[in-house]
Amino acid sequence: MQKTPITKSEPDERGYWGKFGGRYVPETLVAPLDELTNEFMRARMDPDFREELNQLLRDYCGRPTPLFHAERLTAHAGGAQIYLKREDLLHTGAHKINNAAGQVLLARRMGKRRVIAETGAGQHGVATATVCALFGLRCVIYMGAEDVRRQALNVFRMQLLGAEVITVNAGTRTLKDAINESLRDWVTNVHDTYYLLGSALGPHPYPFMVREFQSIIGREAREQILSASGKLPRALIACVGGGSNAIGLFHPFLKDEEVRLIGLEAGGRGDSLGQHAARFHDGTTSGGGQIGVLQGTMSYVLQDANGQIATTHSISAGLDYSAIGPEHAFLHDSGRAEYLRVSDAEALEGFRLCAKLEGIIPALETSHAVMPAIRVARELPRGDSVIVNLSGRGDKDVQLVADLQAQ
Numbered sequence: 246m247q248k249t250p251i252t253k254s255e256p257d258e259r260g261y262w263g264k265f266g267g268r269y270v271p272e273t274l275v276a277p278l279d280e281l282t283n284e285f286m287r288a289r290m291d292p293d294f295r296e297e298l299n300q301l302l303r304d305y306c307g308r309p310t311p312l313f314h315a316e317r318l319t320a321h322a323g324g325a326q327i328y329l330k331r332e333d334l335l336h337t338g339a340h341k342i343n344n345a346a347g348q349v350l351l352a353r354r355m356g357k358r359r360v361i362a363e364t365g366a367g368q369h370g371v372a373t374a375t376v377c378a379l380f381g382l383r384c385v386i387y388m389g390a391e392d393v394r395r396q397a398l399n400v401f402r403m404q405l406l407g408a409e410v411i412t413v414n415a416g417t418r419t420l421k422d423a424i425n426e427s428l429r430d431w432v433t434n435v436h437d438t439y440y441l442l443g444s445a446l447g448p449h450p451y452p453f454m455v456r457e458f459q460s461i462i463g464r465e466a467r468e469q470i471l472s473a474s475g476k477l478p479r480a481l482i483a484c485v486g487g488g489s490n491a492i493g494l495f496h497p498f499l500k501d502e503e504v505r506l507i508g509l510e511a512g513g514r515g516d517s518l519g520q521h522a523a524r525f526h527d528g529t530t531s532g533g534g535q536i537g538v539l540q541g542t543m544s545y546v547l548q549d550a551n552g553q554i555a556t557t558h559s560i561s562a563g564l565d566y567s568a569i570g571p572e573h574a575f576l577h578d579s580g581r582a583e584y585l586r587v588s589d590a591e592a593l594e595g596f597r598l599c600a601k602l603e604g605i606i607p608a609l610e611t612s613h614a615v616m617p618a619i620r621v622a623r624e625l626p627r628g629d630s631v632i633v634n635l636s637g638r639g640d641k642d643v644q645l646v647a648d649l650q651a652q
């Protein structure tokens with residue numbers, strides 16, 4: 246455990262935040278990951294790269310996104326003012342394009358002509374296929390067979406965008422199997438291939454690099470809330486799958502110790518292992534995550550007594566993953582950020598309430614943040630504010646909710 250409060254959260258040169266992070270990969274990937282790290286470090290200091298990225302984010306993706314004062318949700322809560330950071334308004338419907346845009350420019354800079362990516366529900370696959378279409382790069386997306394079946398429409402979208410979607414039949418045929426296949430492809434084709442990883446996960450430099458590309462969310466939100474209310478918010482609230490939208494909002498506020506950072510994990514259907522994706526489980530039952538390695542990084546991982554990776558469940562595909570990004574593990578253990586569990590049922594309640602009160606249908610991932618935001622706001626005076634990261638729009642989930650309602 247960290248003793249001193251964190252005013253800064255930077256990994257060391259090997260990509261560790263305390264004991265979390267690092268690079269647990271086959272020997273053949275060490276040199277490519279070093280090359281990627283060096284190229285990223287150079288690019289982020291290069292004014293030309295920054296200008297190119299800013300332009301892409303502005304003219305193609307739709308940044309800056311608004312910080313919307315949700316007055317009816319605020320009235321419903323009866324406390325602090327609730328603001329929504331509208332990442333759902335971005336091109337392709339979620340924050341994932343921020344990262345895809347940054348990394349595709351890096352791939353071009355490195356002269357790579359082929360881009361590969363993993364996808365679970367298909368959101369990251371669509372974002373990657375989109376930026377590859379824009380720049381005329383070959384795009385291959387790995388997706389578990391189970392997800393291909395569940396997300397047929399997103400598979401078709403990726404194909405429309407010119408990507409090749411490869412179905413993965415290994416393991417549980419979901420996201421982690423797709424990540425394994427992507428890593429395998431990368432090992433083989435690293436000379437001409439860029440691996441565009443989709444969350445703040447994986448071996449160094451990905452967790453750091455993805456955070457940097459997503460931190461635009463928090464930088465904008467900080468400026469916007471200061472100009473709207475004249476002071477910092479009391480809390481930031483975001484759902485946590487791998488952790489990219491949450492860390493993107495949190496990071497520019499880490500030094501502001503008075504701002505609570507609250508991450509929401511998928512509580513699913515219950516506390517027992519296999520029924521949720523809450524890696525920071527309190528450990529009072531058999532359902533908790535333990536420190537371990539998954540997909541190249543050391544973090545909290547849901548696993549059984551034998552160290553086998555546990556299956557997970559969430560109503561939202563984007564939160565349905567057995568590990569969490571290493572920086573969140575660090576922020577959790579140091580006490581700087583708090584992580585709560587939100588059940589499927591409560592996420593559905595948030596989904597409906599946000600639609601009814603604000604005319605905004607959030608993604609089911611995002612919906613995990615709505616009810617906790619109301620509870621947090623209720624405890625605070627009206628003169629204060631909280632910011633909810635509206636990570637994505639819910640169009641993709643409407644059919645699923647309709648089917649649930651019909652049952």
Ligand SMILES: *Cc1c(COP(=O)(O)O)cnc(C)c1O
Nearest residue numbers: 444486487488489490563610637
């Ligand atoms: C993918 C996704 C998430 C979860 O991913 P993070 O890396 O944790 O942000 C959350 N919300 C939406 C809308 C998503 O598409």
